[in-house]
Amino acid sequence: MPLELIRPSDWNLPLFVHVLGAIVLVGSMFALVLLALGSRRGSNAAMFARLAFRSTLLVVLPAFIVMRAGAAWIESREYPSGAGEPGWLGVGFAVADPGVLVVLILIVLGWRSVKAGGGGWAATAVTVISGLYLVALGVAMFAMSAKPT
């Protein structure tokens, strides 16, 4: 049995909170990409822009907070002194920490897109940034799950 499968039982709850937050973050970011794509053009662009903005505020932001809080919680259990942290953990934080800025930028751009009634540069920017961050989350997931040395 691989050694990484053996973990103290009091790590389970923080790990669950982190993973659940990450799953909802990935799912809601994917929804945001789809809604933002719809907000770029067409007769329903304004509706898609409003729903993309609301989704960012009501789902993406809370999910990000839960994911990041869960990450800090499980890190405090696994590496209480901060010493000996593996490289894959650094990859996770390299994606998660700038994420707060990314989410805030998405909120501002989403609001701008709503004000513009959809379409325009703001809708395109939300689409591109949310798509790129979804890819970055995939990279973090690879590092977190495969734990490459």
Next chain:
Amino acid sequence: MTTYGWLLFLHITGAFCFLGGAVTAAVINLAAQTRERPSEVAALMRTTQVVVIVVGVGSIMTLVFGLWLVHDVGYGYGDGWIVAALILWAVAAALGGAGGKRERETRFLAERLAAEGDAPSAELHSRMRDPATLAMSYGAGVALLVVLVLMIWKPGAG
């Protein structure tokens, strides 16, 4: 990287597609429930077509790589938490599939109404909030959440 590392990555990727896709579908369906014009409902529900593919691929990946992991790690296929997870996986797939089929019929109704004048419809309004459809979709979500709990706590695993 070890075989275990690759298998775990592919299993977790599947889980993120399966559960994350369910979250995506829920967000878009909840958004659709706030709309009254059939063309808007139809446009939103059309965006979930790609999500259905992601969820389907994810569900297969979780099962295939999950079973492979059981073999690779040396767990027993008859362990209680694995049997429970397999049953709940099947329940989630069945409920999600049935709920998805009903939602597809609702999309067809929305598209037809959109083509016939795009006036708000009481039938579409009630279909969007049909308790049986919602119970199936959210029931699938709850089953998947319990699977996630089982995967992390692994009750009874040696």
